[in-house]
Amino acid sequence: MADTDLSIRIAGEAGQGVESSGAGFALALARGGLHIFAEFDYHSRIRGGFNYAQIRISEHPLYSHSEPFHLLLALNEDTLRRYGPQTLPGGAVLYDEALQLQPNALPQGGFRLFPVPLTQIAREVGGSELMANTAALAAAAAVIGFELQPMERVIEQNFRRKGEAVVEGNRRVARATYEWTRERYAAAFPWKVTVRPAQRRMVLNGNEAFALGALLGGCRFVAGYPMTPGSPVLEWLAERAARYGLAVMQVEDEIAAACAAIGAGHAGARALVPTSGGGFSLMVEALGLAGMTETPVVFYEAQRPGPSTGMATRTEQGDLLFVLHASQGEFPRIVLAPGTIEQAFEAGWRAFNLAERYQCPVIVLSDHYLATSLRDVSPEELGLQAVTVDRGEWLDDVQLEALPEPYRRYRLTPNGVSPRAVPGHPQAVYSATSDEHDEFGHIEEDAVNRARMHQKRMRKLETACREMRPPTVYGTADAPLTLVGWGSAYGPLRETVDRLLARGRPANMLHFVDLWPMPVEAVSFLLARMGQLVAVESNYRGQLADLIRMSTGWEVSRRLLKYDGRPLSPDWILERLEMAAEG
Amino acid sequence: MGNVRDYQSPVRPTWCTGCGNYGIWNALKRALAQLDLLPHQVILVSGIGCGSKLPDYTHANGLLTLHGRTIPCATGVRIANHGLKVVCTHGDGDAYAEGLGHMMHAARRNIGLVDIVQDNRVYGLTKGQYSPTSDRGRVSRTSPWGALEEPVHPLAAVLAAGGTFVARSWSGDLDHLTETIVRALRHRGYALVDVLQPCVTFNRENDYAYYRARVYRVEDEPGYDPTDRAAAFVRALEWGDRIPIGVLFQTEDRPAYEEQLPALAAGPLVSQPLRAWSPEEIEGLLAEFV
Numbered sequence: 001m002a003d004t005d006l007s008i009r010i011a012g013e014a015g016q017g018v019e020s021s022g023a024g025f026a027l028a029l030a031r032g033g034l035h036i037f038a039e040f041d042y043h044s045r046i047r048g049g050f051n052y053a054q055i056r057i058s059e060h061p062l063y064s065h066s067e068p069f070h071l072l073l074a075l076n077e078d079t080l081r082r083y084g085p086q087t088l089p090g091g092a093v094l095y096d097e098a099l100q101l102q103p104n105a106l107p108q109g110g111f112r113l114f115p116v117p118l119t120q121i122a123r124e125v126g127g128s129e130l131m132a133n134t135a136a137l138a139a140a141a142a143v144i145g146f147e148l149q150p151m152e153r154v155i156e157q158n159f160r161r162k163g164e165a166v167v168e169g170n171r172r173v174a175r176a177t178y179e180w181t182r183e184r185y186a187a188a189f190p191w192k193v194t195v196r197p198a199q200r201r202m203v204l205n206g207n208e209a210f211a212l213g214a215l216l217g218g219c220r221f222v223a224g225y226p227m228t229p230g231s232p233v234l235e236w237l238a239e240r241a242a243r244y245g246l247a248v249m250q251v252e253d254e255i256a257a258a259c260a261a262i263g264a265g266h267a268g269a270r271a272l273v274p275t276s277g278g279g280f281s282l283m284v285e286a287l288g289l290a291g292m293t294e295t296p297v298v299f300y301e302a303q304r305p306g307p308s309t310g311m312a313t314r315t316e317q318g319d320l321l322f323v324l325h326a327s328q329g330e331f332p333r334i335v336l337a338p339g340t341i342e343q344a345f346e347a348g349w350r351a352f353n354l355a356e357r358y359q360c361p362v363i364v365l366s367d368h369y370l371a372t373s374l375r376d377v378s379p380e381e382l383g384l385q386a387v388t389v390d391r392g393e394w395l396d397d398v399q400l401e402a403l404p405e406p407y408r409r410y411r412l413t414p415n416g417v418s419p420r421a422v423p424g425h426p427q428a429v430y431s432a433t434s435d436e437h438d439e440f441g442h443i444e445e446d447a448v449n450r451a452r453m454h455q456k457r458m459r460k461l462e463t464a465c466r467e468m469r470p471p472t473v474y475g476t477a478d479a480p481l482t483l484v485g486w487g488s489a490y491g492p493l494r495e496t497v498d499r500l501l502a503r504g505r506p507a508n509m510l511h512f513v514d515l516w517p518m519p520v521e522a523v524s525f526l527l528a529r530m531g532q533l534v535a536v537e538s539n540y541r542g543q544l545a546d547l548i549r550m551s552t553g554w555e556v557s558r559r560l561l562k563y564d565g566r567p568l569s570p571d572w573i574l575e576r577l578e579m580a581a582e583g
Numbered sequence: 584m585g586n587v588r589d590y591q592s593p594v595r596p597t598w599c600t601g602c603g604n605y606g607i608w609n610a611l612k613r614a615l616a617q618l619d620l621l622p623h624q625v626i627l628v629s630g631i632g633c634g635s636k637l638p639d640y641t642h643a644n645g646l647l648t649l650h651g652r653t654i655p656c657a658t659g660v661r662i663a664n665h666g667l668k669v670v671c672t673h674g675d676g677d678a679y680a681e682g683l684g685h686m687m688h689a690a691r692r693n694i695g696l697v698d699i700v701q702d703n704r705v706y707g708l709t710k711g712q713y714s715p716t717s718d719r720g721r722v723s724r725t726s727p728w729g730a731l732e733e734p735v736h737p738l739a740a741v742l743a744a745g746g747t748f749v750a751r752s753w754s755g756d757l758d759h760l761t762e763t764i765v766r767a768l769r770h771r772g773y774a775l776v777d778v779l780q781p782c783v784t785f786n787r788e789n790d791y792a793y794y795r796a797r798v799y800r801v802e803d804e805p806g807y808d809p810t811d812r813a814a815a816f817v818r819a820l821e822w823g824d825r826i827p828i829g830v831l832f833q834t835e836d837r838p839a840y841e842e843q844l845p846a847l848a849a850g851p852l853v854s855q856p857l858r859a860w861s862p863e864e865i866e867g868l869l870a871e872f873v
Contacts, residue, residue, distance in 0.1 A: 202872035218857040221663055242845035247662045247852055252688040256655035263659025266646055268853035289649055379869050389857055423644035426623040431638050431645030442594050443639050
């Protein structure tokens with residue numbers, strides 16, 4: 001049997017449960033031993049719109065979505081009309097008979113139409129029309145030949161809180177719809193999936209992976225103000241705060257969030273601020289405060305298209321040069337851009353280690369695509385065993401009591417890092433200030449002192465640079481073509497490399513997670529050994545390419561840039577590469 | 584009882600001779616000494632302005648932050664370590680212009696901060712512009728036609744936001760100011776102490792004689808009840824020939840924000856060791872995703 005590569009688009013208006021249906025279906029598929037990648041596309045509104053969850057299913061690990069879809073599950077007429085015609089030839093459009101569509105309202109194309117009495121079955125078998133979504137997912141499972149048993153477990157899990165009667169009703173609806181649909185349509189749909197021996201796979205998105213990493217990495221204080229797509233991190237940690245001993249605050253604005261985190265970081269708690277680009281804009285002055293007072297603090301910035309409000313529920317990689325240069329003056333900061341679930345998880349704990357080792361702000365750049373897309377990983381792949389906590393040069397009570405001289409919070413050191421003591425010990429009474437200061441922390445404007453303190457702070461960046469990781473290489477060595485990207489471009493780039501190789505065209509990719517400070521020597525070494533460089537980014541100017549030129553002098557002149565608010569995809573990248581080749 | 588010399592910093596103030604900040608500084612040190620709060624048990628958080636340099640002039644933990652952001656920075660410190668007594672010292676520009684929003688939310692939250700506002704009703708460090716508490720019609724470099732805005736009434740604003748301790752004193756009465764700060768330090772939630780202070784360089788109108796002739800103590804008013812919110816509101820808006828000072832309102836009815844956070848029940852966050860994750864706990868977290 002050929003490899004499965006099947007995409008299902010579940011579409012409906014906001015409020016119809018597209019997101020939860022998609023997530024539930026993805027989980028059931030992963031429990032059935034299949035690999036999934038689920039992408040979510042929705043509008044910034046509470047009702048209406050053309051939302052969808054697109055679930056890609058394979059027997060092989062998936063790192064990206066793919067744009068075409070084989071089966072459309074349309075929960076309302078609007079999405080049926082809009083997305084129906086895009087269904088792949090040979091595919092099918094599944095919808096509720098209750099929509100009572102006139103024949104001329106139905107999409108036409110090389111696909112089949114599968115009307116199913118979803119609402120009717122929900123009402124008659126389950127006793128509630130609210131169970132129509134369950135019916136729809138069961139119908140989709142029947143069409144693709146997926147067994148119902150993993151679906152039933154998800155149903156039970158999702159409805160347990162509503163009582164056994166609701167669970168049982170949904171289960172009956174699922175079974176009845178599954179049988180009804182299988183008999184009539186299964187034979188007419190050519191793509192099938194097979195339940196395989198189930199290993200334990202986690203299904204999670206980038207926001208969840210990052211938050212889990214932060215939690216296990218000892219995050220103790222979180223302050224935020226809701227903003228898509230960063231706020232799920234605030235919510236996820238708030239939900240678990242009481243259980244695991246975190247203080248989580250929703251504060252009055254992003255300025256307060258950043259300042260509160262700096263206060264908490266100064267006092268000695270691992271502190272996190274989740275936000276998006278607009279919120280980060282408000283935090284810019286506070287970022288400099290963390291730089292000047294040498295306070296460890298972690299910012300999680302999930303990008304969305306800007307400027308200003310832009311598109312709240314869409315994706316872009318437009319903030320790289322912004323976060324790199326945000327706030328007046330010069331000070332050390334570290335910027336990481338995870339691109340996969342595993343990398344997002346690692347960034348969750350590693351960011352705190354870097355922040356405390358170098359006593360500076362660390363910014364983790366995510367984006368809507370990474371933040372919201374679901375993938376399956378095993379607990380081993382996620383890297384749970386790798387979590388370590390390194391609090392850097394930290395003077396404990398015993399060391400403070402043994403100090404031979406008065407404590408200097410900002411002691412000049414060769415590596416720029418001054419051993420840190422948090423307020424509360426009689427031997428370490430000091431002021432930290434946003435003003436330029438001397439080694440003790442007192443305000444000081446002397447020219448010699450200024451230059452020394454500035455150098456001390458900036459030396460930390462040179463020290464940190466030694467542990468920054470070079471970009472990873474994936475694909476064929478010595479290939480004539482090298483795709484260069486960062487953050488969430490990882491999956492689409494990786495699959496592009498795979499597809500090119502399958503067509504007999506070797507290629508490779510260079511992917512950056514550690515963006516600043518950039519390990520210039522290692523990057524230059526790699527760039528010198530690559531094929532023709534093509535930057536692939538979700539922004540207008542090619543911000544990584546510009547950063548590479550600025551840091552290394554290497555020019556990445558070919559740039560494939562996407563800034564329509566939709567994620568990079570292997571399909572789009574290949575099309576552009578081919579257009580360029582033909583052109 | 585502690586000694587005010589315990590808080591002696593090697594740095595000498597740069598305030599003008601006769602500046603009201605000296606009175607506030609001395610009263611704060613006296614209040615801390617009276618309550619035996621040692622330098623390492625206190626953290627003074629300030630913003631930007633003449634008065635905000637106070638922590639640099641005082642031997643105690645200090646955090647000098649950004650203009651207007653004193654309160655949120657102090658909030659983070661307090662949540663991370665509620666074993667520290669957190670005292671904010673910032674001016675009327677910091678507190679009532681850039682920071683007024685934060686103050687309303689600190690009052691709503693009832694977070695355990697002592698908030699001393701050095702209210703000289705003028706911008707000193709930037710040389711004489713009018714401030715949010717300047718009188719209407721006040722002529723300054725940035726209000727040549729006279730200030731058009733109604734002054735902020737901070738005590739009324741904090742009362743309206745649900746404040747649980749609302750007080751005013753002035754820098755010309757060291758004993759009253761010390762006593763007021765002591766009461767604020769003993770309060771369990773957010774405590775605003777608005778301190779009227781002359782600026783001898785940029786605000787010649789509101790000098791010591793001006794305040795001495797106008798202030799009266801609510802404590803001396805027959806029948807004044809500081810638990811009566813409506814009565815406090817009337818006094819909070821009183822401004823002119825008579826200016827009330829003292830604790831206008833106080834209630835201990837509401838718990839402090841930090842008393843209600845589950846994570847702090849086991850002691851200050853920074854004193855709790857980082858969690859050693861048991862296999863069972865990790866398994867529980869994984870189970871959420873499988």
